[in-house]
Amino acid sequence: MSMIAARLASALPSLRFTQVSKSLRQGFLGSPVLTSPTSSDLSISQSMGLFSQLRPLATYTNATTEVIDPPDGGKVKLALCQLAVTEDRQKNIQTARHAVREAAAAGAQLVMLPEIWNSPYSNDSFPTFAEDTSSGYAPSYSFMAEVAKENKVVLVGGSIPEREGNNLYNTCFIFGKTGKLLGRHRKLHLFDIDIPGKITFKESETLTKGDLPTVVDTEVGRIGVGICYDIRFPELAAVMASRGAQMLLYPGAFNMTTGPAHWELLQRSRAVDNQLFVAMCSPARDESGSYVAWGHSTVVSPFGEVLATTEHHADIVYAEVDFSEVEVRRQNMPMRYQKRSDLYSLLDLTRDQTPKF
Numbered sequence: 001m002s003m004i005a006a007r008l009a010s011a012l013p014s015l016r017f018t019q020v021s022k023s024l025r026q027g028f029l030g031s032p033v034l035t036s037p038t039s040s041d042l043s044i045s046q047s048m049g050l051f052s053q054l055r056p057l058a059t060y061t062n063a064t065t066e067v068i069d070p071p072d073g074g075k076v077k078l079a080l081c082q083l084a085v086t087e088d089r090q091k092n093i094q095t096a097r098h099a100v101r102e103a104a105a106a107g108a109q110l111v112m113l114p115e116i117w118n119s120p121y122s123n124d125s126f127p128t129f130a131e132d133t134s135s136g137y138a139p140s141y142s143f144m145a146e147v148a149k150e151n152k153v154v155l156v157g158g159s160i161p162e163r164e165g166n167n168l169y170n171t172c173f174i175f176g177k178t179g180k181l182l183g184r185h186r187k188l189h190l191f192d193i194d195i196p197g198k199i200t201f202k203e204s205e206t207l208t209k210g211d212l213p214t215v216v217d218t219e220v221g222r223i224g225v226g227i228c229y230d231i232r233f234p235e236l237a238a239v240m241a242s243r244g245a246q247m248l249l250y251p252g253a254f255n256m257t258t259g260p261a262h263w264e265l266l267q268r269s270r271a272v273d274n275q276l277f278v279a280m281c282s283p284a285r286d287e288s289g290s291y292v293a294w295g296h297s298t299v300v301s302p303f304g305e306v307l308a309t310t311e312h313h314a315d316i317v318y319a320e321v322d323f324s325e326v327e328v329r330r331q332n333m334p335m336r337y338q339k340r341s342d343l344y345s346l347l348d349l350t351r352d353q354t355p356k357f
Contacts, residue, residue, distance in 0.1 A: 073323030079103035104151035113158030149179030186210025228252035259294025285312035
């Protein structure tokens with residue numbers, strides 16, 4: 001049962017489902033679709049506002065079979081700036097400026113900052129440090145555009161707390177070499193966990209979830225962007241890969257419980273699952289902070305090899321990635337063509353939606 005069908009089945013017990021017609025089975029085997037609703041069904045559903053959100057299943061993109069080829073690959077020097085973060089926004093901006101300049105001077109063409117680099121990582125800090133990019137005062141945002149242009153790099157700007165209206169988001173802004181904003185990713189999966197005796201954190205106490213996956217064409221290649229907890233959801237990575245991403249970039253701040261156990265494991269898993277490059281950039285560890293980051297910013301190849309990493313201190317991690325390896329690995333092991341879409345399929349529900357930023 002599809003996500004939409006399951007939702008309707010639980011919400012509208014009287015609604016009837018039929019199996020998909022034979023002509024649709026190649027894409028969505030066994031997925032139920034709605035029959036024409038009765039007046040009673042419509043009365044119930046309209047009062048719940050559900051039918052206005054429905055589309056026939058056949059109009060969604062099948063991410064298992066409708067795969068976009070990535071652009072031609074080339075070599076790109078990547079830099080991950082593992083920054084020490086303080087409670088002083090301007091000091092954090094200066095630290096980031098110095099790191100981006102250093103990375104560019106070393107030949108980096110693609111630079112990534114860590115998650116929440118302009119602010120302490122805490123629910124108390126998010127509202128205080130949040131920036132509204134439409135307000136005329138957004139110093140961290142303005143800095144990222146300026147430093148990308150100044151150093152002629154593609155900048156994946158880690159993440160900062162973003163304010164829009166009454167909502168706060170954990171947001172990554174992506175800038176091109178001219179300082180133009182190319183994309184914006186709002187964290188889709190909020191970090192709400194409770195591991196007794198270890199760590200409890202609820203981003204949902206202050207933050208709002210984003211609503212679109214992010215794949216961006218840049219001057220150095222096509223990249224997919226997630227933030228930290230997003231990497232735990234393989235379906236999202238598969239959707240970005242199906243849209244032609246050559247590399248998945250995740251600013252992240254794992255902690256001293258999840259970091260040792262899962263930081264490298266998840267990166268290697270997403271890389272091998274989708275046969276592409278994966279990189280994560282962490283803040284440096286601050287033992288005196290309320291949230292202690294794991295560090296260990298890392299780059300992984302499409303074959304699951306760790307290409308570059310570091311420890312927990314402030315550092316810049318460099319790696320030369322050759323995007324042509326994506327195609328080579330996929331030719332060596334053609335998993336794309338070996339998937340059993342007659343047995344299972346992943347739907348991309350938003351490929352036809354144009355992001356607004």
